[in-house]
Amino acid sequence: xxxxxxxxxxxxxxxxxxxxxxxxxxxxxxLGVGVYRDASGNTPVMRAVKEAERRIxxxxxxxxxxxLAGDPAFADAMIDLVLGGAVxxxxxxxxxxxxxxxxxxxxxxxxxxxxxxxxxxxxxPTWPNHPTIVKHLGMxxxxxxxxxxxxxxxxxxxxAADLDGVPAGDVVVLHGCCHNPTGANPTLDQWRGIVDILxxxxxxxxxxxxxxxxxxxLDEDAGPTRMIASEMPEAIIxxxxxxxxxxxxxxxxxxxxxxxxxxxxxxxxxxxxxLNRQNYSFPPDHGARVVxxxxxxxxxxxxxxxxxxQTRVSMLDLRGRLADELRRFTNSDRFDFIAEHRGxxxxxxxxxEKVAELREKHRIYMVxxxxxxxxxxxxxxxxxxxxxxxxxxx
Numbered sequence: 001x002x003x004x005x006x007x008x009x010x011x012x013x014x015x016x017x018x019x020x021x022x023x024x025x026x027x028x029x030x031l032g033v034g035v036y037r038d039a040s041g042n043t044p045v046m047r048a049v050k051e052a053e054r055r056i057x058x059x060x061x062x063x064x065x066x067x068l069a070g071d072p073a074f075a076d077a078m079i080d081l082v083l084g085g086a087v088x089x090x091x092x093x094x095x096x097x098x099x100x101x102x103x104x105x106x107x108x109x110x111x112x113x114x115x116x117x118x119x120x121x122x123x124x125p126t127w128p129n130h131p132t133i134v135k136h137l138g139m140x141x142x143x144x145x146x147x148x149x150x151x152x153x154x155x156x157x158x159x160a161a162d163l164d165g166v167p168a169g170d171v172v173v174l175h176g177c178c179h180n181p182t183g184a185n186p187t188l189d190q191w192r193g194i195v196d197i198l199x200x201x202x203x204x205x206x207x208x209x210x211x212x213x214x215x216x217x218l219d220e221d222a223g224p225t226r227m228i229a230s231e232m233p234e235a236i237i238x239x240x241x242x243x244x245x246x247x248x249x250x251x252x253x254x255x256x257x258x259x260x261x262x263x264x265x266x267x268x269x270x271x272x273x274x275l276n277r278q279n280y281s282f283p284p285d286h287g288a289r290v291v292x293x294x295x296x297x298x299x300x301x302x303x304x305x306x307x308x309x310q311t312r313v314s315m316l317d318l319r320g321r322l323a324d325e326l327r328r329f330t331n332s333d334r335f336d337f338i339a340e341h342r343g344x345x346x347x348x349x350x351x352x353e354k355v356a357e358l359r360e361k362h363r364i365y366m367v368x369x370x371x372x373x374x375x376x377x378x379x380x381x382x383x384x385x386x387x388x389x390x391x392x393x394x
Contacts, residue, residue: 178343
């Protein structure tokens with residue numbers, strides 16, 4: 001049987017990471033992999049996470065299963081963080097998942113169970129795992145315009161026109177904040193326009209919010225998600241704790257289904273638990289317990305928010321520095337979009353050939369579509385990158 005298997009295409013980002021590790025040159029710069037790094041190049045464990053783990057280690061008396069949906073306290077804490085009371089609790093179903101990726105997968109499984117013929121509309125571009133998961137599940141998919149490669153900004157006219165043609169009952173995937181891979185986000189007025197279109201078309205929003213707190217602030221980043229959840233009849237939300245809690249390897253996520261109707265919510269909750277049972281039975285608990293411990297303790301929550309805010313501000317500072325350096329080297333404002341983008345990523349509009357030249361000539365690694373991880377920079381490497389971008393003629 002196994003001889004019938006065929007080779008699968010390699011993951012481009014993981015392949016890039018392998019190339020970086022194998023590069024023997026000194027002073028190479030990794031702007032590819034999507035993890036936060038501090039000025040020293042480390043992905044630190046947050047203070048609140050360390051303290052929460054200490055408390056859990058000292059006080060935990062069992063490693064028994066929790067429930068198919070995970071610890072209810074984790075769901076309550078995360079629903080409060082993401083939705084902030086925008087929807088009554090009895091109108092929300094939720095299950096813990098192995099990371100945000102697991103939440104995306106389970107959410108799409110739920111869509112397929114509820115409406116097998118529903119097409120999934122993805123922004124162009126989007127996180128590479130979105131289309132591959134949809135394809136693996138055998139679900140029909142389409143794309144809508146999102147990013148203008150010429151201006152490196154949101155293609156609002158194209159987005160609005162495409163969404164206005166989505167059939168009722170289809171699903172539209174949206175990035176809640178800090179769009180990956182472009183860093184370009186709708187304004188609040190544009191989010192209002194998106195909600196109006198979705199309501200008029202009768203489609204189901206599927207929000208992937210993986211970077212809450214990395215853009216304009218915890219509540220600000222959650223604003224569009226809360227708006228959609230409160231105003232749409234239904235919404236599916238995949239939330240990740242990997243970035244804002246820095247617990248990447250703990251694989252901690254939550255899938256939320258908003259129905260507003262307690263009866264429908266109860267049915268949705270049962271179906272979500274069923275899906276967990278079919279895929280991995282009980283979700284991982286350690287990361288979820290760390291998050292719950294932090295969010296339910298005022299002192300830990302305050303310290304976590306403070307450190308998260310430092311992380312957010314440091315990325316904004318790097319964006320500003322890079323835009324300033326590029327303005328100085330080019331004597332133009334054509335790279336000012338970098339300072340306007342939000343989150344870990346920006347797509348700078350370089351061809352694959354120019355990206356390869358950056359790698360081969362300047363030891364700078366970024367994804368082939370020119371997505372770069374801003375958090376991979378520091379004060380010393382910002383001018384190096386700026387000079388390289390100008391040197392290769394981007």
